[in-house]
Amino acid sequence: MNRLTGVGVSPGVGFGTGYVLVHEIPVPAADARHGGDAELERIRAVNALEQVAGDLEGRGVRAGGEGQQVLDAQAMMARDPGLAAGVAELVAEGRSASRAVYEAFGRYREMLAGAGGYLGARVADLDDVRDRTIAALEGLSLPGVPVQAAEPYVLVARDLAPADTALLSPGVVAAFVTEEGGPTSHTAIIARALGVPAVVACPGATAIPAGTPVLVDGTSGLVRLSPSGEEVDAVRRAAAARAAVLAASTGVGTTADGHAVPLLANIGGPGDVDAALEYGAEGVGLYRTEFLFLGRKEAPSAEEQEAAYLEVLKAFPGGQVVVRTLDAGADKPLAFLPPAGEEPNPALGERGSRLFRIHPELMAEQLTALARAASQVSARIQVMAPMVATAEEAARFATACREAGLPSAGVMVEIPSAALRASDLAAEVAFFSIGTNDLAQYAFAADRQLGALAALQDAWQPALLDLVAMAAAGAARYGRPCGVCGEAAGDPVLACVLVGLGVTSLSMAPPSLPAVRAALARHTQQQCLLAAQAARAAVSPDRARAAARSHLPGLVELAL
CATH class of the missing domain: 1.10.274.10 (PtsI, HPr-binding domain)
Structure with missing residues (x-):
């Protein structure tokens, strides 16, 4: 065994000695009883x-x-x-x-x-x-992850908990490899935030002998064991050359022939603003406001919300900031709200914008806080609702935004019905933002966290590209912008395809911005269009990716 294959979820190449984390706490005996008190x-x-x-x-x-x-x-x-x-x-x-x-x-x-x-x-x-x-x-000790090391190591585990990884840095860990997890697991989220290569859903990873040199490709998902010195040197040279090119990639997002494609950042709150600015984000394409609400016994006050929104808006004077309203409900329960009742499948229940039908006061207070914050800055705020399925739902949200003093209301396209009838929704709102993670989950009936179904979560699935194209076409019919804020936007190859499909902006984890910016700058809008057509004509993700690359020659010099 000298190579393993998983799902690449954070791009880049990492090399180091494998450190296998074993997290086994003995299961308490079934008959274990207390002493009587x-x-x-x-x-x-x-x-x-x-x-x-x-x-x-x-x-x-x-x-x-x-x-x-x-x-x-x-x-x-x-x-x-x-x-x-x-x-x-x-x-x-x-x-x-x-x-x-x-x-x-x-x-x-x-x-x-x-x-x-x-x-x-x-x-x-x-x-x-x-x-x-x-x-x-x-009174047991949990196996810990070294937070200091003479050389960066490759952290290998069945799965990784946030407490193990959140305090690490690229100077300590060269890459993550896990047997379980998916593109939206916390391992993947934190790896992308750190800019560390990561591969998940990699069978056999924990069988890697301790101390084995490991080379990890977070783009292709390939994990190589005990690579030769020549192979490591070649990969490092390519990575260094790529890093130099990416470092020179600055400014606004645009294709080689001058077609503007704003490149934005996905953030969870004010704490993520510095990274967005460091990597050159032109604004925010997804502000996940639920982090203000989760884990609280009482809802945040309007004043607290306003302060959090204002801090982000001030960081992008004159720029675009897209705020997603509270994405919670049955599958993200809020302690301060009564339970919605038993739901056989909460992922398909009262969540997202549907929650506002039950608790309209929650939406009213959030929209009011957003409007107050927006009135104090020059940033262009846009507000969008998650989990919108119909034109009626879109119209209801747009009306609520207008009444609150927020003229630019949009919707997330993450339910297939929204893509299929995109033109109906576009008649009601000012913009779309496509969430490719959930859109794939619902389109393929494949849980986005189930490693066994990771292939169906591949953003290169031609059927998913078809849905993106439908949403973009529906938006264009009414002159509405249509962005992508799912993880697909951070893939520099797929970013070119998305532009070819008609997507007008891309939002991603900040460390992904330089590669996407560089890839777009080396290709014309026509090349992106041809790549998109070739990808949609394919019958599998691998063939779609290969077909698209054949129309994107500039990827070679980027080592992508």
Whole structure:
């Protein structure tokens, strides 16, 4: 075995000694019982959960940016009132604190795994909180990740928890490789935020012998073991040449013949602004406002929201800032709202913009805060709703925005019906933004976190390209801009194809901006169009990618 193949989720090449992380906490015995004092045992469990939550929050503060948002969401799991109630019930029946925690988490685990979407993606995070809590109760030490090393190493694991990775830096870790996970797992999110190459859904990764030299290609998904010195040198030379070209790629996004394509950043809050500016973002294409709401017992006040929005808007004077309204609901429960009731499949339930039908006051307060913030700056704010399926829903949201004093209202295209009837929606709103991750999930009936179905989540699937083309055409019919804010936008090859499909702007994780900017600058709009046509004519993702590259000769000099 000298090579493994997985799914590349963060571009670049990393080389170093493999460090295999084994995260095994013994399962508490099924018959483990406490000594008779149920209240004392319950308090032990509650204290352990709070200890874990506090540790995660502390790590988040040190990590900052997107890492902090991820860890804060994980701390919320440890403080979930429903989980605490489940633990108390099991302890009252006689289970030991550790066994009660294990079983209570197990119930949640089944629910999350079946939910898909955002909650389905959080199973690994839940397992990590469970293991950390049991370790605290049993006095065990969790295997740690070295945060300092003489040379960067390749971190290999079955899966990686945010607490393991959020404090790392490119100077410590050369690449991530995991057996599980998908393009939107937290491993992938944090890797892209750090600018570290990563490969997920890579079978056999944890069997790599400790100390083995590992070469990781985060674009192709190829993992090579014990490569020759010549091979490593060749890859490093190509990477250095590519880095030099990318470093020289500055300015606004444009094709070789001057067709403007604004290049924007995906952010989760003010903490991500510095990275967006560092990599030359022209604005924000996706501001995920849910991070203001998750993990709280009370909704953020209008004043708190206004301050957070204002901080981001001030960073882009005269620039474009696209804000997504609260994307929460059945599969991102908010502690301060009553549960929507039992839903067989929360990923298809009362979430996104549908939540506002139940709690219109929540949308009204958020839109008011956004309008107040927008009135104080020169940034061009645009507000969009997630999970919109019909023209009626689009019209309802646009009306609410106008009434709040926000003239530019748009919608996320992440449900196939929105792409299929895009022109109907375009008649009601000012712009579209395509979320390719969810659009693929719903189009192919494939959970975006299930590694076994990663091929169906490939953004090069011709059917997905067809849906993007439909959405762009519907928008163009009414002269509306149509951006892409899914992970597909950060693939420099696919970025050219998206422009050829009619997409008017691209938004991505900030470290992906230079490569996309360079790829566009080396190709004309006509070349992008021909690449898009060739990709749509293919019958598989691999063939679509190869067909597109044949029309994009400038990729060779970029080593892409």
